[in-house]
Amino acid sequence: MLTFPLGPSSHLRMLEESDAGELHELIEANRPRLQRWMAWASGHATPAETLEFIRATRRQIAANEGFQATLVVGGRIAGMAGFHAIDWQNRAASLGYWLSAGEEGKGTMTEAVRALTGHALSGWHLNRVEIRADVENLRSRAIPERLGFRQEGTLRQAYRISGERYSDDVVYAMLAADWPEAQPRDTRAAQRRETSSR
Ligand SMILES: CC(C)(COP(=O)(O)OP(=O)(O)OC[C@H]1O[C@@H](n2cnc3c(N)ncnc32)[C@H](O)[C@@H]1OP(=O)(O)O)[C@@H](O)C(=O)NCCC(=O)NCCS
Known part of the structure; x- marks a missing residue:
């Protein structure tokens, strides 16, 4: 199974159908704060719909259109990070992510986004990785800023x-x-030789 180690007790891995119950509970517990920023979080989802989401993530992998990974911290699901799709023609992809409230403030998502960006650019040899965030979502914006992404502009509404x-x-x-x-x-x-000789 594709996994990305992030730290001593955290990693990213693909979702399994057996994750449905735990993922569903986590989303429900975090829904009010997630729906402020993410359209999919408004309204309701049943456990069956969460299972269907997991199946859709498996189809995305099978279709070679990228993946959604779950973030596991201390053996528990703590959020998600993944690719919306891959634009192979233009060698580009975009990333999305969310974290449970209890895991915020530790740098875990920054490491997850670093790992996924590296995978896209070095593993798949894509040319561009994009992240979009609400102008008001300062915590989300801080992640690409911390990783050195360039701010290219603002798309209105x-x-x-x-x-x-x-x-x-x-x-x-x-x-x-x-x-x-x-x-x-x-x-x-x-480059290393050049830097060390300065
Ligand atoms: C967006 C979201 C994932 C950001 O979470 P986050 O905890 O701020 O991000 P990280 O896990 O990278 O942690 C960064 C924080 O840990 C701190 N930190 C501690 N150790 C760190 C380390 N080694 N490296 C980087 N940051 C570290 C940072 O200072 C920062 O905290 P601060 O903002 O209080 O200064 C989270 O707020 C969330 O899920 N929000 C709701 C959903 C959402 O908005 N998704 C994005 C839609 S575009």
Whole structure:
């Protein structure tokens, strides 16, 4: 199973159908704070719909359209991070994420997004990874900013949160050329030599 170690007690892994109950409970416990920013969190979901979501994540993997990973901390599901889809033609992908309230403030999601960005740019050799966040969602915006993504602009009323509520979204992107781990091995070695000789 594809997993990404993040720290001594945290990792990202693919969802299994057996995760449905735990994931459902976590979403319900966090729904009020998630629905402020994410359209899928408004309204209700039944446990059966959460199971159907997990099945959809498996179909996404089978179709080679990226993946949604669950974040596991201390053996418990603590959130999700993953790719909405992959645009193979343009070698680009966009990322989304959420974390349970209890896990905020420890840097775990920043590490998760770092791992996924690295996988996209170095593993899949994509050229661009994009993250969009509501201008008001400062915690979310801090993640790409911490990782050195470039802020490219703001899309007005680009995302319908619910009803007539739209968010203005800041677009951040990382290009392969700016992600050190995505550069060919020889280039990195040369850069290290150059830095150490300064
Ligand atoms: C967006 C969201 C995932 C951010 O969570 P987060 O806990 O702030 O992000 P991280 O796990 O990367 O942690 C960063 C925090 O840990 C702190 N931190 C501690 N150790 C750290 C480390 N080693 N590295 C980085 N940050 C560290 C940072 O200072 C920061 O805290 P601060 O904002 O109080 O300064 C979370 O708020 C969330 O799920 N929100 C609701 C859903 C949502 O908005 N999703 C995004 C939609 S675009």
